[in-house]
Amino acid sequence: MNIIKFIESFPDEASCRFHFKGVREKQGIICKKCGCEKHYWLKAKWQWQCSECRFRTGLRSGTMMENYKLPIRKWYLAMAFMSFSKKGISATELQRQLGHSRYETVWVMMHKIREAMGKRDSLYGLSGMVEFDEAYFETETSETEKQHLKRGRGSQRQQNVAVAAESVPLENLNTGEKGKQCRYFKMKVLDGHSSDEVNNFIGQNIEEESIVFSDKSTSYFDIADYVEVHVSEKSTPETTKTTLQWVHIAISNAKRTLLGIYHKIKGKYLQLYLDEFCYKLNRRYFGDRLFDRLAIAVATNYWQDNG
Ligand SMILES: [Zn+2]
Secondary structure: OOHHHHHHHOOOHHHHHHHHHHHHHHHOOOOOOOOOOOEEEEOOOOEEEEOOOOOEEEOOOOOOOOOOOOOHHHHHHHHHHHHHOOOOOOHHHHHHHHOOOOHHHHHHHHHHHHHHHHHHHOOOOEOOEEEEEEEEEEEEOOHHHHHHOOOOOOOEEEEEEEEEEEEEEEEOOOOOOEEEEEEEEEEEEOOOOOHHHHHHHHHHHEOOOOEEEEEOOHHHOOHHHOOOEEEEEOOOHHHHHOOOHHHHHHHHHHHHHHHHHOOOOEHHHHHHHHHHHHHHHHOOOOHHHHHHHHHHHHHOOOHHHHO
16 A cells, blocks of 8 residues: 555545455454454444344444544555554644644544554564663653652653563675574563563563673563563673664664654553554564554444453
8 A cells, every 4th residue: 555546446435444444354353242252243233233232333333443534544544644654643744735724633542542553562572582772761740640759750751561572583695694583572661670571571472482781780580481582681782783773773773763752651551652653663673564554443343451
């Protein structure tokens, strides 16, 4: 999908509705009430009806679009702008492009799309050789947070982010030089710097049979309990360039991208921006298919999450 194909495929709201319906049906409609997956389409009502209990599912029910009245075409346009631009787009710019009157609506919609990106990536764990480190991201403190902080402190705050990168060994066939190629990345905001926070991150995001590389921080002492092997090296300029090469490249890219587009990120939204960054980084070779994947992520039924 590119802008030309987008205009051809989605000229109006009806085309977007039909597409969204198709994406949902491909994934399978699941009844919220009984869990049954067999449904009939009620054409006049634009709803699916469960063949077991007759419970009806609306076009947007259970998806990221549920409870939002915004036309689906605006969602699609937002997804298009977010996936076509390599670095991302600000809510102000998107609002301008959509010709939408309310900034807040556009802002919320973009965060819902980012949330869908995060949920999609959380389905996959990293495995094999995994680099791990932490980084500080500067965020703005909200008014309530400011009240809790001591007077005299600025409105900026450093937030600790766990960063992991899955890589595969690579040998240059011409020179015989050994290196690593990166594959997938994860970035999660941590509540602090404790080993519990780190352990949770490792447990939830990295498969058990992995080899994790990190520096020698005391918060990393238990990592070996969660994975096959934990290799820790003293942090030097050399390890930064080799052992932890990809996490550091990802961290500096993320900081540059986030700062370039969003000048002030509030602490509580940092995770959503990181989710977008990682989602796109993990799909950097998808090219034209990125929009279609994003449509699937937004159309996914999230009832299963709530049990
Ligand atoms: Zn049912």
